[in-house]
Amino acid sequence: MNRTRENTSQPSTVGSNRDVIRQHNLSAVLRLLQKFGTMSRSALAQRTGLNRSTISDLVTELEDLGLITESDTSDRTGVGRPSRMVALSEDVVVFAVNPEADATTVGMVTLSGQVIRKERITTSSVPDPIEAVEVAGNAIAAMRREAGKHIRVAGIGVAVPGQVRVGDGVVRLAPHLNWVEVPFASMLNQKTGLPVSIDNDAGLGSIAELDHGAGRSFSEVVYIFGGTGGIGGGVIHNGALIRGSAGYAGEIGHMRISDSPRDDYSGLQGTLEALVSRDELLAALDLQNADEDELIERLKQPISGRVKKILESQLDALAVALGNVVNVFNPEVVVVAGYLAVLYGYDPDRLLSRFRWGTLNAPQDRLIVRPGELGPNLLMIGAAGLAFAELVEKPASTQIFNA
Known part of the structure; x- marks a missing residue:
């Protein structure tokens, strides 16, 4: 629209x-x-x-x-x-949508970045685009019905675990969802009648942490995020997200860091995403699913030698990747979020010592490595910022809709 x-x-x-x-x-x-x-x-x-x-x-x-x-x-x-x-005003909101392999999360977020409603709708199998639109559209419709008459809606923002052509809202490739060349923005617009903006989840997470979280007060930031959709990232230079020539920059998860034959969801071998796997740890812990907070609590309990070995191996792989991006971009701060923040919290000393061993001395001067601060609302806040972008840029001429 x-x-x-x-x-x-x-x-x-x-x-x-x-x-x-x-x-x-x-x-x-x-x-x-x-x-x-x-x-x-x-x-x-x-x-x-x-x-x-x-x-x-x-x-x-x-x-x-x-x-x-x-x-x-x-x-x-x-x-x-x-x-x-x-x-x-707390009366102007947007809807944030995050489709994942096992669930679709929908939230209502205010102009100040407060998540005032959130629902995670689980699915028994990976949703195809039509199913994801149906689930998100129905959740949005229910929230609109339940909202007061004073609430007005600026649009919908979507955070997708994949490569997105932001100009027309087409998901080029989302391997965890098995989506290829999906016009998701137009599909959701047709379902809801609201304007839809869509972008890569990790890129939106990086902007959210820059504006509201661990990246505040910094202008040179490397952000790496691990979720159910794999590992992605964003590089902030001079306060702005680096997008690359076609908008696909920041795929840090597909950086090759080893000659391991293990491949990631895109079929690339030896990448950060291939070697640092949330699913591998969940299986070793005999968990069907768990969010970051639940994983943190579980790792405070006694763990097997196998689980300890997996954690150490993944920490070492993450340290190599962090060293690579710091050597290339020389940021002020590196923010690790989502599943990667769980790894950081398990043994920060191991991660940082191995990171320093593989990183040039000069870029480490005054460098800060820290976990993200926005927790489970990260992608809701990131997607909301995208949906609010036009209203904030052109407040006098951007249309707002009744709930």
Whole structure:
């Protein structure tokens, strides 16, 4: 579904320039509120460099659009009239969707990044695209029915464990789902009537951790994520995700780190994804399924020698991969998330010692390696950020729908 901008008849050059500046300033205010939370008008003026009168006009317009609220709680930081507090509206939401091999998760997320509803619908087999659309669409419809009349919806964001052509929302290849050349965005749009944006799950996770989690305050970040859909990643340079020429950059899981004949889900041998397998550990623990928190708790209990050997082998393989990406990209911080955060938490000393052994000294200076902070809501927040992107960029001209 294409969004359309309101038509204006023959705008003058000056008017057009003013409109662009106004949209930019409206967007700047929204981005600051997303990053820092509730702020006073005076703080917004200080952060943006705009005068109080301009900030007042912007706040009034955003409030009229239903995107922010003002509270009577005031912030007095000096002499003069106190400044009212400005916050993002909790009434504007998006739906986040994450199809996986064993379940489809659907969430409702506010403009501030709060996950206010989430449902994980398990499936007995890997869902085909039609089944995934049906499951997600039905869950979204139920949440819309149960939402209050005051709730408005900006769209749907989808995090897919695979390669996505973001321009038209086609999943090129999602090996864990057995999807090839699937126009998932248009299929879900037809089901729901809402605009749909879609991207790779690991890339969205990297942006979520950058904006809301372990990557905050950094501009050079390497992010590696392990989930039911394998291992992926994202590289943030100068605060922006590196996408590559066609949008497929960040497939760190398919980096070859060994001459092992073991192959990953794409058929490549000796890769990080082939050697670091969540399913292998689950089988050794005799678990059908477990989320990250459950795995962490299980590993606190006594484990067999076989399980210990698997964990150590996977930690060593992860250390090699971390060394490779640090040598290439020289980040400020490396964030490991999902299943990889479970490995990190099991024995961080082993991981870091082997990582340092295989990494050049210079890139290690001031380098931080840390687990992700967003936990089970990671991909809901990441997909929501994608769905909100156009509204945040063009708040005055982006359509919002009734729940």
